[in-house]
Amino acid sequence: MPSTRTGVFVCSCGPNIGDRIDIEKIADEVSSIDGVVLAETHGLLCSPDGKKYLASRITEYKLERVVIAACSPREHEITFMKVCETAGLNPFMMQMANIREQVAWVTPDRNSATEKALRLVRGAINRTTRHKPLMKTSIVCNPEVAVIGGGISGMSAAIVLADANRKITIIERKSSLGGYPENEKLVEHLKDTVTGRTEITVITDREPEEIVGFFGNFIINLGEGTDELRAGSIVLATGCSVEQSGRAVASEGFRRMTEMLRISTDEYGFPNREHDSLAPVSTLVGGVYVTGCAGGFCSLREAVSQSEAVAGTILSSLIPGREVETEPRTSVISETLCRGCKTCLEVCGYGAISFDEERLVCSVNSVLCKGCGNCAAACPSGAIKAQHFTPDQIRYQMAGLLR
Ligand code: SF4
Ligand code: SF4
Numbered sequence: 001m002p003s004t005r006t007g008v009f010v011c012s013c014g015p016n017i018g019d020r021i022d023i024e025k026i027a028d029e030v031s032s033i034d035g036v037v038l039a040e041t042h043g044l045l046c047s048p049d050g051k052k053y054l055a056s057r058i059t060e061y062k063l064e065r066v067v068i069a070a071c072s073p074r075e076h077e078i079t080f081m082k083v084c085e086t087a088g089l090n091p092f093m094m095q096m097a098n099i100r101e102q103v104a105w106v107t108p109d110r111n112s113a114t115e116k117a118l119r120l121v122r123g124a125i126n127r128t129t130r131h132k133p134l135m136k137t138s139i140v141c142n143p144e145v146a147v148i149g150g151g152i153s154g155m156s157a158a159i160v161l162a163d164a165n166r167k168i169t170i171i172e173r174k175s176s177l178g179g180y181p182e183n184e185k186l187v188e189h190l191k192d193t194v195t196g197r198t199e200i201t202v203i204t205d206r207e208p209e210e211i212v213g214f215f216g217n218f219i220i221n222l223g224e225g226t227d228e229l230r231a232g233s234i235v236l237a238t239g240c241s242v243e244q245s246g247r248a249v250a251s252e253g254f255r256r257m258t259e260m261l262r263i264s265t266d267e268y269g270f271p272n273r274e275h276d277s278l279a280p281v282s283t284l285v286g287g288v289y290v291t292g293c294a295g296g297f298c299s300l301r302e303a304v305s306q307s308e309a310v311a312g313t314i315l316s317s318l319i320p321g322r323e324v325e326t327e328p329r330t331s332v333i334s335e336t337l338c339r340g341c342k343t344c345l346e347v348c349g350y351g352a353i354s355f356d357e358e359r360l361v362c363s364v365n366s367v368l369c370k371g372c373g374n375c376a377a378a379c380p381s382g383a384i385k386a387q388h389f390t391p392d393q394i395r396y397q398m399a400g401l402l403r
Pocket of ligand 2 (some may be wrong): 330331347348349350351352353364368369370371372373374375376386
């Protein structure tokens with residue numbers, strides 16, 4: 001094993017871990033492992049004092065690897081990654097061992113819990129010897145907005161956004177803007193306003209065929225003969241259908257769109273919201289909003305006020321010049337090993353893989369890749385490497401665990 005300057009920090013998490021696992025014993029045992037220059041315990045590592053202590057230890061001991069034995073990474077991985085970053089250590093050189101949820105809370109016998117936790121910590125130490133620094137990149141958000149559906153809701157949202165000097169494209173599947181024919185006067189007024197605004201472009205007779213991307217950078221394919229449309233946010237403002245029973249359900253076209261965007265929906269096909277009262281127009285996909293009948297049946301008044309809420313949310317979050325960080329834990333495809341079977345292309349749910357017709361190989365668009373690892377698991381040629389989850393890293397972790 002290569003020599004590394006590794007610091008191991010075992011957290012007591014108040015009584016949560018300390019009462020059920022002998023954390024002093026763990027720190028003591030791992031302190032003799034090759035490359036470990038420091039192994040200490042702490043009462044509450046995620047507290048302001050704990051974070052300060054961790055950062056100072058990283059700089060003082062010039063640590064090159066950090067192992068934190070504490071809670072689930074879901075809880076505090078980002079917290080500790082940030083601490084590493086502020087202390088000048090690449091955050092991907094840190095590994096957590098979950099000795100709270102996976103051990104303390106489920107293993108009643110103290111000796112067994114201590115032994116189990118020790119194995120997890122050894123596995124984490126071993127794994128970090130195979131870690132490589134990964135670099136985060138960021139890209140500037142596109143401040144433009146795509147509104148799908150040219151009815152009253154869509155037009156209302158577009159007008160408020162245009163008032164704030166945003167560029168908007170309304171995509172309408174019919175040949176003209178409209179909706180709510182019983183409110184002809186209002187429709188005509190909105191149509192006139194939209195047509196008179198240079199900030200708003202209207203595309204009719206089109207529906208999105210493919211949507212990929214994320215908050216700040218969506219790419220919408222509107223089919224043959226059209227250019228790719230790029231936008232930072234998407235407003236879903238299409239109508240719904242009404243069943244014979246009188247119940248509102250999402251239309252087929254709308255369901256296709258929610259599938260493309262991987263938006264979770266309720267049993268009637270309408271998007272679930274981020275929060276019913278705090279974020280009622282935000283879907284669970286960042287940067288995608290819903291207004292009017294795209295969210296279920298609603299009155300005209302409700303539709304207009306939802307569109308205003310959508311526009312307000314976009315204006316306060318999609319700020320021109322704002323940068324969003326891209327995921328550095330992406331997958332990469334080896335051109336040499338790829339045999340062009342396109343299996344990866346089929347399993348990627350984020351549209352991040354494309355096929356090069358000339359070289360007959362696939363490649364990953366790192367901006368779109370979410371690092372889910374599906375492609376790496378599916379590739380029959382072993383041509384795909386999921387960065388930070390390489391076979392080597394996992395093998396080393398297992399070796400430490402089973403030693
Ligand atoms: S699954 Fe593997 S071999 Fe097949 S196209 Fe993708 S990278 Fe190439
Ligand atoms: S890791 Fe996931 S998101 Fe990235 S290319 Fe593979 S399947 Fe797509």
